[in-house]
Amino acid sequence: MEGTPLGDGPTINTIAERAGVSIASVSRVLNGLPTRRETERKVLAAAEELGYVRNAVARSLKSRRTHQVAFAMADIGNPAYLAMLREIQPVLKAAGYRLVLHSTDAVVADEIDVLHSLGERYVDGLIMSPLRVTDAHLESLAAARTPVVVIGSVPEGTRADNVRADSRTGVRLAVDHLHALGRRRIAMVNGPLDTVPGAARGAAYREALEELGLPYDDDLVQIGDFYRAEGARAVAELLARVPDVDALMCANDLIALGALDVLRASGRRVPDDVAVVGMDDTDLAAASWPSLTSVSLGSAERGKAAAELLLQRLRGDDSAPRLVTVPPRLVVRASTAGNRADGPYDRKEGGV
Amino acid sequence: MEGTPLGDGPTINTIAERAGVSIASVSRVLNGLPTRRETERKVLAAAEELGYVRNAVARSLKSRRTHQVAFAMADIGNPAYLAMLREIQPVLKAAGYRLVLHSTDAVVADEIDVLHSLGERYVDGLIMSPLRVTDAHLESLAAARTPVVVIGSVPEGTRADNVRADSRTGVRLAVDHLHALGRRRIAMVNGPLDTVPGAARGAAYREALEELGLPYDDDLVQIGDFYRAEGARAVAELLARVPDVDALMCANDLIALGALDVLRASGRRVPDDVAVVGMDDTDLAAASWPSLTSVSLGSAERGKAAAELLLQRLRGDDSAPRLVTVPPRLVVRASTAGNRADGPYDRKEGGV
């Protein structure tokens, strides 16, 4: 195969000419429709010689299907979304769909843009995971002419499939676990309360304490942001205010890693002095030392479920919107149970 | 905005009818071409009422541009590729391109498929990062009618822009560092030698020792695979064979994490007894404890450079193929220098 000179590629017209048949015959052969042996031979030979490849755009215009699906994540830097992505990709690929990625940086306008752009029909469906769901989201969702699966919570009645985590139960699992270990001064290190996860996890913490009969203490709640450095700063403040805290319920793994840094720097042992729990069970939880007990909210499962739901819609299923809730799971590691197995090998991790 | 009944969306024909003008006028207005005030008003009103959105497929067929770019990574589970992705995405987005993701699982046939599928013209360009470059790659690359940027090494004369890491210098930096710390029994824990990185890093290790005047000792080289569990297994074997090793040069971060696990389990202190260096400087390196000294091969920079190179091509630049080499950088953390700053906050990490 010598270096093909750039320029316009061959079309079915080129082939038709070369093979001495009509474009209809070319199309038929290429689509496996019944044709005479000789015609088929000529067409395939011409196609081969010319290095013909079907133009996906023209084909989409005709068929009204692009074989593309979009995934809109709030933040491409967030390992939790990447975990979803890792599951979504192979499912779609196996079904013959390409994946178009959008990172909206949790900007509402960007998310609305993505929904609006569905009208451009460059994808057959969308999976989206918004950080918060506004009225604008719901309007655009209602107007969408393309199947959409939302990872996160949407109000009942929304015309979109919905895959949810259950962070309420998740926090409960964690707090119960800490309580069972004998911890009684369990603090909460949360992210901003105006985000969906922040609000949900904060409320769940309060509920969990209540059910355990533990008093709720404002001093034990520290708001920061969902990043490692912010988490560290928040925990430093917390320790200054409440030195005798014996457990930290962190609203995500990054915060928890920041917590480990600060606890270590302050000379506290984990978990002996302070037990730490994160959320999302990202790769980082298994990598840290001590390895981090974390509440898995099923990022991977949610991604997979969303992809499968969407595929069903793409196959023509137009039944009522579905709701899938993925149960949380507490993954106990060293940060709450020092002498238990670390379990760093229980997750698939990429190589090279 | 009431729930729009599903069905075919409006086209410029619908608008033309509604506005009482021709489709040509509609197109003009929509494209900002000079039109009478009144026409413009009618068209825009109709478009607004109908909730019109341009059909991207039809537009692409006509314009021969899809405003999509593909990124083909060897393994979506690998943090190093995700680091590239995180840089590529915003660059393309800012330039108005969508990102189509392919994970080829390092299967050569899949990679060739991706190259071949460029002929379908569903993307305007491609960034790919193959684990190895075969003749089949080069042939498909030569036949490509679309700009391609390869992250990795391609032979001179290949008609594709090329962004390279310099793992040779990278290994050298690491080995020099270990040597400077007084280590003399420096082992290499590598991945398979039939991969490009495996081969390059293995050779570089040998070279580095030579330049330092250290003897090369087969016993100090252990081949495993580029995963954490494999790395752990390899290091266990190594320790059994060479108990007095005082430094480990690991071919990537995952291997290094596995090494930390095993060293810890064997009662060795890091870095006091054994210093450990990883490669790729992934997020995991900063998260682990002790935090991991790692050679950054500039995954992020390479991704960014690749995206920018591709954008230049998409803007029409058809000059000779470019070669960009990103210099490696040693990021010293606790696994080789116990009392230095951990620096866990020097990298941007995702939140929530």
Add this chain to the structure above:
DNA sequence: TTGTATGCGTTATCAC
């Protein structure tokens, strides 16, 4: 079985 002709939704080139 095969060819002719039409449409998918846009953009662009003409005359008017």
Add this chain to the structure above:
DNA sequence: GTGATAACGCATACAA
């Protein structure tokens, strides 16, 4: 300035 009309590349209903 505006309206017919012809592509873009493919699939297909219909006629032959």
